[in-house]
Amino acid sequence: MSPARYGIDAPPALFGLISGAVLLIPGTIFTAVFAGWWALWPGLLFVYFTVSAALYLHTTTRGKFAVWAEILDGLALRGDEQVLDLGCGRGAVLIAVAKRLPDGHVTGADRWRSVDQSGNAPEVTAANAAAEGVADRVSLDTADMTALPYPDESFDLVVASMAIHNIHPARGRFIALDEALRVLRTGGRLVIADITAARSYHSFLERRGLQPVTRPLGWRMWWGGPWLPTLLVTAVRSR
Structure with a gap:
C-alpha cells in the first residue's frame, strides 16, 4: 500500500x-x-x-504534525470519543486523532477545495486513513462548516486546523463556531488552531459564555515567519 x-x-x-x-x-x-x-x-x-x-x-510538511501530536497527547483522550474534524483536508489531524481512539470514531467534514490544500479530495483522505491503518475509525462527509449535517450534541471533541479562516465573509466564521458548539456535547472540548482570525474566535466564545484559552504554537507553525503565527484556541462547552 x-x-x-x-x-x-x-x-x-x-x-x-x-x-x-x-x-x-x-x-x-x-x-x-x-x-x-x-x-x-x-x-x-x-x-x-x-x-x-x-x-x-517546514510548517506544512513537518511542523504541524509534531505540534498537533503534542496537542492531542495533552488532551489525554480516553480512546472511545466521538470526534469531528472541521475542514479535515487530506487527514493530517483526522488520522492523528483516530490513532488515539481504539474504541472511538472520527468524522471528517470538508468542502474539498484544492486551493486550501493541494490535491484535496475525499478519496485521497480515505486512502491516507487506510495507509495509516485507521480506516475503520474514520468517516468522511462533504459538508459546509456553517451548516453541519449532524444532530445537536453529537461529538465529545471538535477540532479544526487552519480551516475556519478560509470562510468568507468573516461573519461566516462565527456561524461555523456556533455550529461547532451546537454539535458538541455538554462537557465536550473545542480545539482550534488557526492564524490571525483566532483572536476573534476567543472573543466570540467569551460572548457565548465559555472560558476560552488562547496561546501561540511556536515557530514550528509559523506560516513564513513570526508575523504569521498559529494560535491555539481551546474551550469546554459547559452548558
Missing part, C-alpha cells in the same frame, strides 16, 4: 513565496555585479522570500 500523502496547505501562498525568491535572483546578481555590494535591497528581499518559503514548507 502506498504511504499516506498529506499535500501542502494553501499551495498558492507557498508558490508566491518561492516565485518571489526566484524572480529576485537576477536583480540580486545584477546589483552585486554592476551596482556594488552596497546595493543590498534585492539580496535582502531574496533572503526574506527564501527563508519565508523554507519556514512555510
Whole structure:
C-alpha cells in the first residue's frame, strides 16, 4: 500500500513565496555585479522570500504534525470519543486523532477545495486513513462548516486546523463556531488552531459564555515567519 500523502496547505501562498525568491535572483546578481555590494535591497528581499518559503514548507510538511501530536497527547483522550474534524483536508489531524481512539470514531467534514490544500479530495483522505491503518475509525462527509449535517450534541471533541479562516465573509466564521458548539456535547472540548482570525474566535466564545484559552504554537507553525503565527484556541462547552 502506498504511504499516506498529506499535500501542502494553501499551495498558492507557498508558490508566491518561492516565485518571489526566484524572480529576485537576477536583480540580486545584477546589483552585486554592476551596482556594488552596497546595493543590498534585492539580496535582502531574496533572503526574506527564501527563508519565508523554507519556514512555510517546514510548517506544512513537518511542523504541524509534531505540534498537533503534542496537542492531542495533552488532551489525554480516553480512546472511545466521538470526534469531528472541521475542514479535515487530506487527514493530517483526522488520522492523528483516530490513532488515539481504539474504541472511538472520527468524522471528517470538508468542502474539498484544492486551493486550501493541494490535491484535496475525499478519496485521497480515505486512502491516507487506510495507509495509516485507521480506516475503520474514520468517516468522511462533504459538508459546509456553517451548516453541519449532524444532530445537536453529537461529538465529545471538535477540532479544526487552519480551516475556519478560509470562510468568507468573516461573519461566516462565527456561524461555523456556533455550529461547532451546537454539535458538541455538554462537557465536550473545542480545539482550534488557526492564524490571525483566532483572536476573534476567543472573543466570540467569551460572548457565548465559555472560558476560552488562547496561546501561540511556536515557530514550528509559523506560516513564513513570526508575523504569521498559529494560535491555539481551546474551550469546554459547559452548558
